[in-house]
Amino acid sequence: MEGFFSVKKRNGYRIGAAFLSVMLLISLLTPSGMKVNAAFDVNASAAILIDADTGQILYEKNGEKLLGVASMSKMMTEYLLLEAVKEGKISFDDTYQVSDYVYTVSQDRSLSNVPLRANETYNMQELYEAMTIYSANAATIAIAEKIAGSEAEFVKKMNEKAKELGLEQYKFVNATGLNNKDLKGHHSKGGETDENMMSARDVATLAYRLMKDYPEVLETAGIPKKKFREGTEDEIAMENWNWMLPSLVFQYEGMTGLKTGTTDFAGYCFTGTAERNGQKLIAVVMDATNAKGEGTYNARFVEMKKLLDYGFGQFERQEIVAAGNQIKGNETLPIQKGKEKEVKIQTKSDITIWVQKGSNTKYKANLVFNSSDLDEKGKLTAPVEKGKVVGSVIVKDDQGTAVSFLKSAGQTQVETAEKIKKANWLTLSIRAIGGGIAGGWNWTVDKVTGWF
Structure with missing residues (x-):
């Protein structure tokens, strides 16, 4: 002062x-x-x-x-x-x-x-x-x-x-x-x-x-x-x-x-x-x-x-994932009650960090989903709008240590890349019947196989 x-x-x-x-x-x-x-x-x-x-x-x-x-x-x-x-x-x-x-x-x-x-x-x-x-x-x-x-x-x-x-x-x-x-x-x-x-x-x-x-x-x-x-x-x-x-x-x-x-x-x-x-x-x-x-x-x-x-x-700038790109291993999210069974997800903005010059450390993007948006099976419920934020990205080095950011800065968000409409009652009914038939068939195969 x-x-x-x-x-x-x-x-x-x-x-x-x-x-x-x-x-x-x-x-x-x-x-x-x-x-x-x-x-x-x-x-x-x-x-x-x-x-x-x-x-x-x-x-x-x-x-x-x-x-x-x-x-x-x-x-x-x-x-x-x-x-x-x-x-x-x-x-x-x-x-x-x-x-x-x-x-x-x-x-x-x-x-x-x-x-x-x-x-x-x-x-x-x-x-x-x-x-x-x-x-x-x-x-x-x-x-x-x-x-x-x-x-x-x-x-x-x-x-x-x-x-x-x-x-x-x-x-x-x-x-x-x-x-x-x-x-x-x-x-x-x-x-x-x-x-x-x-x-x-x-x-x-x-x-x-x-x-x-x-x-x-x-x-x-x-x-x-x-x-x-x-x-x-x-x-x-x-x-x-x-x-x-x-x-x-x-x-x-x-x-x-x-x-x-x-x-x-x-x-x-x-x-x-x-x-x-x-x-x-x-x-x-x-x-x-x-x-x-x-x-x-x-x-x-x-x-x-x-x-x-x-x-x-x-320090020098290093891009981890570009905006609008998918993160390997997390390209889609499963959907329940949708016309489609999954939705593509992508980064909302660039994921860029500053790394020390000459460092050989490797960095990887790790996706953390918003648990409040998913059901107990990890699925989104249709309808789903394009651009819905479903999670964020934490960048970690090859030792598993997260890159540090101010808490208020937030992390790069991951969003849905397309719109998924809710399936009609007929489609949902057929899926339910199909699921029941498939379940019964699997039970029969398992039972018969057990006899031999």
Whole structure:
């Protein structure tokens, strides 16, 4: 959470920016900086790297450990705002009148803030930009109040949405990620020392869903610099805290977003998104440190670069089954009461995974049927429409280990490739009679054979 860095400190970091850039460049040009060690590790209490398209997990360290999340919490506030806009409940043109609570928090420049005037009105667009680019805390609380009436009610929505999105290790006590003690006595849940907490896997899941459901978030999160209320006496220069964006001190090729966070409790955290040559990655580092184990401001950028370089440099795409194809050994499903006795099934979309370059590991698609759609004999009941989803695919290696994905990402689905109508009563009657005759004949053969 950037709230714990004063303007003075920030200027100090700018003074040393050139030196840090040179040192970082030198480290990247050395042989050790160019090759990936077999025992790849990230200096952080927890970290995760996923493919942004499929949700496949490429690297994970302590992914389920519950840790302080700081301003990365604002990704949930962004999600709820963009959802409200999509549903027509709020418009970016809507205005908000500053409450006493928001005004008080906004005047604390030791926190990340754009100062807001008491009783002044601001539109949601400028508050959203202040939150997303500059991690402005008072602007975030203002958005929460606009959506839910109060931050306390908004926090309820945050936790409800977390459950809906499939998060498992999380706790939201405020909209910003600040420690409750910094909310000027207005904390809505827990004690003064309470903090928002999440696991790295849940942070990645939230980022994954945010980008899937509202990709437009990157249009704002990817802005390196912008002026708040430009052309007015309230004009403030906002520099994105994600210093890996183009033109900033740790600029990284392909960086697109998404959210940093720092508090004494959470340490130095960062959810980074980047794209190169059509490959999109989401990476999370929590409580990042340098090689000496010290938490430093630039450590999260160094470790993020290491993680993204690993993803872009060590993996290649491998197609397991193309969309519309059948999986060997599971080409059809039996049908009862249908004009046909079976139906063809196929993959609904491509089954593609990322594998480490040079790996000889073989992968195979394994089909898991939806038990709720089948009877006790494993049959579908006619009529069956074309495109009915009957199962999903799990990809496993030659040792039987499943390729890991975020739970909320879901698996590739398998669907029926044709429509099967229900057979008429005459056809069903003939089949029943035929089945009875066949059963009687089999009994006779077995009995007679037994005599000899």
